[in-house]
Amino acid sequence: MTSPDGLRFRALARREFQNILLIKPSSLGDIIHALPVLHGLRIRYPDAVISWLVAAPFAPLIADHPQLNHIINFDRARFGRMTRSAAAASAFIAFIRDLRDRQFDLVIDLQGLFRSGFLAWITGAEVRIGFAAARECAPLFYTHRVAGTDQRVAHAADRNWTIARALDIGDMPMHFDLAVTDAERHRAADILTSVNIDPTAPFVALLPGARWETKRWSPDRLTAVIDQLWRDHSVPSVLVGAPDERDLCDSVASSTHIATPNLAGRTNLRDLVAILDRAAAVLTHDSGPMHIAAALNRPLVAILGPTNRHRTGPYGRAASVVQADLPCVPCYLKKLSQCPYDHKCMTSVDAADVARRIGALLK
Numbered sequence: 625m626t627s628p629d630g631l632r633f634r635a636l637a638r639r640e641f642q643n644i645l646l647i648k649p650s651s652l653g654d655i656i657h658a659l660p661v662l663h664g665l666r667i668r669y670p671d672a673v674i675s676w677l678v679a680a681p682f683a684p685l686i687a688d689h690p691q692l693n694h695i696i697n698f699d700r701a702r703f704g705r706m707t708r709s710a711a712a713a714s715a716f717i718a719f720i721r722d723l724r725d726r727q728f729d730l731v732i733d734l735q736g737l738f739r740s741g742f743l744a745w746i747t748g749a750e751v752r753i754g755f756a757a758a759r760e761c762a763p764l765f766y767t768h769r770v771a772g773t774d775q776r777v778a779h780a781a782d783r784n785w786t787i788a789r790a791l792d793i794g795d796m797p798m799h800f801d802l803a804v805t806d807a808e809r810h811r812a813a814d815i816l817t818s819v820n821i822d823p824t825a826p827f828v829a830l831l832p833g834a835r836w837e838t839k840r841w842s843p844d845r846l847t848a849v850i851d852q853l854w855r856d857h858s859v860p861s862v863l864v865g866a867p868d869e870r871d872l873c874d875s876v877a878s879s880t881h882i883a884t885p886n887l888a889g890r891t892n893l894r895d896l897v898a899i900l901d902r903a904a905a906v907l908t909h910d911s912g913p914m915h916i917a918a919a920l921n922r923p924l925v926a927i928l929g930p931t932n933r934h935r936t937g938p939y940g941r942a943a944s945v946v947q948a949d950l951p952c953v954p955c956y957l958k959k960l961s962q963c964p965y966d967h968k969c970m971t972s973v974d975a976a977d978v979a980r981r982i983g984a985l986l987k
Contacts, residue, residue: 632768636751637792641730644672647744648734649679649698652912655686656919657781657939658734660798661788665732666691668793675726677743684893685916689803696723698743723747733762734784741765753787777932781939800919800939804901812898819885821862826904826986828853828861829917832876833869833888834909836958838930838967841909843872845975847879849907852979854882857986862887864899864913905985907978914938923985925978929969930955946981948972 706713741762756769813823867889918938
């Protein structure tokens, strides 16, 4: 017998929605994992207007996406001051009015927190879909709740895709469409040329950063990888990262035996995407750029430590992951001072092995 919830979603699947809002404000990796839902919605509702509510710092990631009509910037930093600033409060009220004026008929909350659930509700949309197990009482704001997969073990992309299945669009393949324009490719080529890297020849993009210090491999091992790749394959490396990772990248570049450009802080988010798209191979930790490289289908080696490779690793790229087989993994500890095992999950990863893995991708 079909459950009442099943009947409700079956009825939804027959509706022709015309004005759809996706809510997924952050972060880089999470936005990447929501792209298949966007693709599925566009295939199922080819004539619909589809908007995406995203935190302003991450909006460039989906800028000019061919399957998206509108981007709605959520200025979290500014709105967070609304209890202390009349201007911020006024801006938030105007933002809410704009959401309501758009008259969405379907809102999908893929973030699953109180704030995103509230924003879904405040739109006034007749249909508001989210996860039944969403946190911070967010399900109270939904008209339809999807059971989803166990977020403790399931990959975020698979969890998001349960909503596509609820709308009867889950039988199609999952597509991580990430557009790179010709202008962005040319700009990436100019940036690489400016640091004496031939953009038409193979190079390896290395991203030493990660938000948690426990996710980061030591700079000396990255240096060893760069040197070995040059010795064995005559392929240069380029260090890429955020402005606050420049010192970290400098510590790697300053110790290499081959000149290694440091682009940390010299590229914006779209530049990063275009540079990764040009790379012959990418070396990352568990980070947003790892998911970008996977979405671009670039040859990839990802070094994981304290996190679950099946939950947060590059989707569908199990062979790309290097992770120590230890009983303490995953621990999800963020600081080195919290680890009782001297960061063994990362220190036991061998630089020569990583270099060999990347070298195999270059052949």
